Amino acid sequence: MPSVAEAGWAWVVRRPGPMATAPLRYVRRPMPEPGPDDLLLRVRACGVCRTDLHLAEGDLPPRMALCTPGHEVVGEVVATGPDVRDFRAGDRVGAAWLAGTCGCCRFCRAGRENLCPGSRYTGWDIHGGFADHVLVDARFAYRLPAGWSDEDAAPLLCAGIIGYRALQRAELPSGGRLGVYGFGASAHLTAQLAMARGAEVHVVTRSPGAQRLALELGAASAGPDAPPKALDAAILFAPAGSLVPAALAALDRGGTLAIAGIHLSAIPPLDYDRHLFQDRTVRSVTANTREDGRAFLSEAARLRPTVRTKRYPMRWADEALADLAAGRITGVGVLIT
Helix, strand or coil: CCCCCEEEEEECCCCCEEEEEECEEEEEECCCCCCCEEEEEEEEEEEHHHHHHHHHHHCCCCCCCCCCCCEEEEEEEECCCCCCCCCCCCCCCCCCEEECCCCCCCHCCCCCHHHHHCCCCCCECCCCCCEEEEEEEEHHHCCCCCCHHHHHHHHHHCHHHHHHHHHHHCCCCCCCEEECCCCCCHHHHHHHHHHHHHHHHHHHEEHHHHHHHHHHCCCCEEEECCCCCCCEEEEEEECCHHHHHHHHHCCEEEEEEEEEECCCCCCCCCCCCHHHHHCCCEEEECCCHHHHHHHHHCCCCCCCCCCCCCEEEEEHHHHHHHHCCCCCCCCCEEEEE
């Protein structure tokens, strides 16, 4: 069992603010010791998610002092708590956004643990994967599909899982037309999932690089303007509330808009006839369940979507978040130890 006297490196949010103000600090921290149900992981890779940026810049109020971001963690088990039975030292496992629930509230009992009032989240309520080591509750850890590199597997654990849930929430009919607003980490995986299910995907993004990637991956159209056809469903990945009216207006009768982000800027006033009438629906996406995670990883293992990554050493996490804030990452940034 590692001693608490040992120490490792970790990034912490020192003072939330714009990336130009250097809100993160790279510090030495005592090695965590696993509790009864915990795994101690040596981090091998960690994806860089926009939620990490929201935490660093203060869009998400911090829930603990000097919190370490990161919730797309691929790691190797180096120690286990005494009650852990399903994992052993040397196993490669994944840690995702949902870190724990109460297990007994009406939402947990109904299979809707993402709505648990006592839910906890990696890199927000507990320290995350922008570090040498991280503690993970074994009951919320994932076995990863074989054949994936650490770099490619990391984005599956949030960008992939939350995109999967957003696609489910959008209720896209078989063979339908899907609009994707914003085309970053989650969107480029979700679009491939939708296309593999037979959907026609139209991408709305201002980024020329993201437009090219969308078309390379098989999107029917990609550009800054409204899709050329009425949509059966849409997913808003960009954290811009100003896009909600346009996304709703692009829906056909009975269409659904799913808003995938944890943070969204203010939504402008909606016009009932133009944006909501004819049975149009708007839905939020709140975290995910473990069943979402298992279902997505199983589907990803079968479909093998392309994961477009930009690699950074772990010690460059602040640069990776600055690049994300400035729109300099096409696909998803991944920190490598």
